[in-house]
Amino acid sequence: MIEIRDFSFRYREGREPAVRDVSLSIPDGCFVGVTGPAGSGKSTLTYAVNGIIPHCYPGDFYGAVTVDGLDTVEASLTDVSRLVGSVCQDIDSQMVNAVVEDEILYGLENFAVPRDEIPARVDEALSSMGIADLRDRTIDSLSGGQKQKVAVASVIALKPRVLVLDEPTAELDPASSVAVFELLARYAREHGTTVIVVEQKIALLSDYADLLVIVDDGAIRYAGAPDEVLAHSEELLALGVNCPRSTTLMNALARRGLYDGPAVRNVAQAAAACKEVLA
DSSP, X not given: OEEEEEEEEEETTOSSOSEEEEEEEEOTTOEEEEEOSTTSSHHHHHHHHHTHHHHTSOEEEEEEEEETTEETTTSOHHHHHHHEEEEOSOHHHHOOSSBHHHHHHHHHHHTTOOGGGHHHHHHHHHHHXXXXXXXXXXXXXXXXXXXXXXXXXXXXXXOOSEEEEESTTTTSOHHHHHHHHHHHHHHHHHHTOEEEEEOSOHHHHHHHOSEEEXXXXXXXXXXXXXXXXXXXXXXXXXXXXXOOHHHHHHHHHHHTXXXXXXXXXXXXXXXXXXXXXXX
């Protein structure tokens, strides 16, 4: 679905490339988690996927980025947006209407979706995000988590092949963060949508992602299944990426020859692994 080949980008005002020599292949329907230290280039990487780079942020673009065969540089931003739906970190800046239903209608009308398809799409988007009861609410009356779900609903109503979200749980409490990831994972499974989430919470990403990508200093340091990436907890810590404590504990036991299983992602897996070690 997404092919990134030898991609480098330097913002016009920057002295050094924000991303350099990145290559990555993302299959159709894959749930991808992207994380790394602040300023590592992870957002720049997603901007190349949704066309914001170079259409909105000019600079020096090298290599190629294609989505479903469409070159994101050669295609117009409108054409890229038909394939890739984006939810930015600052949700309030993305809202353009006062009422939830109008917010979802806005994109459908702008993309000239046939009038007879619109009601069903609105209903499906609201239902998929579990917010049908918010249809007539005003945006300013919603909580941060509810706004996040409305933003996602407004994008999935357009039925994009790819969904890109930049730190969607940055302002949410743990329970709301899990709820958003549950909804995204379920939607991806049911619709075969490729989902890319930039997120600092590596534990949360590891529980839901098929592919975990670690970005540092403009380059991909690790990319693979979460278990494979989390096995490098010491190296990740050196990069400024804090793995779950349960992961760090079991990796330490593995280095001492006391555990030979896969890297664990959470407390429940660590508890089960410790029982095996102590048996």
